[in-house]
Amino acid sequence: MAQPRIVTVTGAAGNIGYALLFRIASGQLFGPDVPVKLHLLEIPQAVKAAEGTAMELDDCAFPLLAGVDVFDNADAAFQGSNVALLVGARPRTKGMERADLLAANAGIFGPQGKAINDGAADDIRVLVVGNPANTNAVIAQNAAPDVPPERFTSMMRLDHNRAVSQLAAKAGAAVSDIKNIVVWGNHSADQYPDVSFATVDGKPAEELVSEDWLNDYFRPTVAKRGAAIIEARGASSAASAANAAIDHVHDWINGTPEGQWVTGGVYSDGSHYNIPKGLSFGFPVISVDGEYQIVDGLDLSPATIAGIEHNIAALQEEYDAVKALGFIK
Numbered sequence: 001m002a003q004p005r006i007v008t009v010t011g012a013a014g015n016i017g018y019a020l021l022f023r024i025a026s027g028q029l030f031g032p033d034v035p036v037k038l039h040l041l042e043i044p045q046a047v048k049a050a051e052g053t054a055m056e057l058d059d060c061a062f063p064l065l066a067g068v069d070v071f072d073n074a075d076a077a078f079q080g081s082n083v084a085l086l087v088g089a090r091p092r093t094k095g096m097e098r099a100d101l102l103a104a105n106a107g108i109f110g111p112q113g114k115a116i117n118d119g120a121a122d123d124i125r126v127l128v129v130g131n132p133a134n135t136n137a138v139i140a141q142n143a144a145p146d147v148p149p150e151r152f153t154s155m156m157r158l159d160h161n162r163a164v165s166q167l168a169a170k171a172g173a174a175v176s177d178i179k180n181i182v183v184w185g186n187h188s189a190d191q192y193p194d195v196s197f198a199t200v201d202g203k204p205a206e207e208l209v210s211e212d213w214l215n216d217y218f219r220p221t222v223a224k225r226g227a228a229i230i231e232a233r234g235a236s237s238a239a240s241a242a243n244a245a246i247d248h249v250h251d252w253i254n255g256t257p258e259g260q261w262v263t264g265g266v267y268s269d270g271s272h273y274n275i276p277k278g279l280s281f282g283f284p285v286i287s288v289d290g291e292y293q294i295v296d297g298l299d300l301s302p303a304t305i306a307g308i309e310h311n312i313a314a315l316q317e318e319y320d321a322v323k324a325l326g327f328i329k
């Protein structure tokens with residue numbers, strides 16, 4: 001059997017962690033032939049709960065699970081990591097200003113980025129799930145100057161999956177018939193879900209749904225789905241977020257399906273669609289040989305360009321705020 005791959009999951013005792021860890025341990029991240037070793041990172045107060053989850057993981061007797069260790073120290077948790085899922089974050093609490101939220105998260109994602117820089121394996125791939133995911137990815141990436149910046153990604157795949165599901169339901173099609181949707185920008189209500197290039201069973205989606213439906217239902221429903229789930233469940237999406245994290249990393253490692261792209265929150269080097277260098281932005285991506293590549297050269301409509309510009313402004317504002325706080329050089 002292959003050498004076990006080390007997967008570090010932060011916020012392991014949280015809701016997403018509980019929905020994620022068992023799927024990783026059963027082989028759904030790398031595939032059915034690759035053993036995994038789990039490193040669970042938590043804050044000291046939640047270590048006991050994470051140890052409980054570790055006991056349950058043992059009790060599943062997963063053939064691919066080569067071990068589970070629980071940490072409250074980032075340097076130890078990221079030692080030798082091949083994949084890092086940064087889920088634990090500081091939620092916004094009552095009375096907290098946006099700058100306070102960004103600063104609190106910078107205090108988490110900066111040190112974790114540095115620990116990844118100093119101790120992770122050379123092939124480390126990072127997915128930031130904890131919100132604000134795109135900017136937290138930028139913070140972690142900036143703290144890891146020795147890791148190629150494109151190894152730091154943010155989770156836009158849940159938004160992508162939500163968009164696919166909504167279009168499939170409207171078109172009366174199977175989810176597997178939907179191809180080449182993209183959700184540009186930020187994992188927030190600013191995002192721009194775009195069906196300009198999407199097909200439904202080979203037919204252009206825009207021929208099957210009306211402009212009114214796209215403007216009045218599809219885009220707001222996808223963009224505000226996270227809030228709708230919180231309203232309905234009393235807690236933010238957990239199983240669907242875990243599922244999207246698995247999809248993102250699985251496709252990154254194993255390749256995207258032939259002839260279609262997915263949405264990934266990936267590092268902008270400034271050379272695609274006028275998106276400034278340094279942002280972590282939702283782009284159409286394919287994965288080739290274990291690397292996400294941005295799908296370039298799409299002929300964007302004025303509406304898509306406006307949607308992208310709106311997201312650039314939103315993410316640039318977060319970037320500038322974190323920079324002003326001294327977390328980005």
Ligand SMILES: NC(=O)c1ccc[n+]([C@@H]2O[C@H](COP(=O)([O-])OP(=O)(O)OC[C@H]3O[C@@H](n4cnc5c(N)ncnc54)[C@H](O)[C@@H]3O)[C@@H](O)[C@H]2O)c1
Binds near residue numbers: 155238
């Ligand atoms: N990007 C997305 O699509 C998406 C979707 C859903 C949720 N989220 C975000 O994911 C995050 C986690 O959600 P959840 O439902 O699991 O929350 P949760 O509150 O249930 O769990 C978060 C866990 O993180 C831990 N934690 C906090 N700071 C930590 C640190 N410095 N190191 C390690 N662990 C730490 C907490 O102890 C807690 O156990 C939230 O920020 C949420 O908004 C993102």
Ligand SMILES: O=C(O)C[C@H](O)C(=O)O
Binds near residue numbers: 131225
């Ligand atoms: O945690 C949230 O604020 C919502 C979450 O990011 C989601 O999209 O479900």
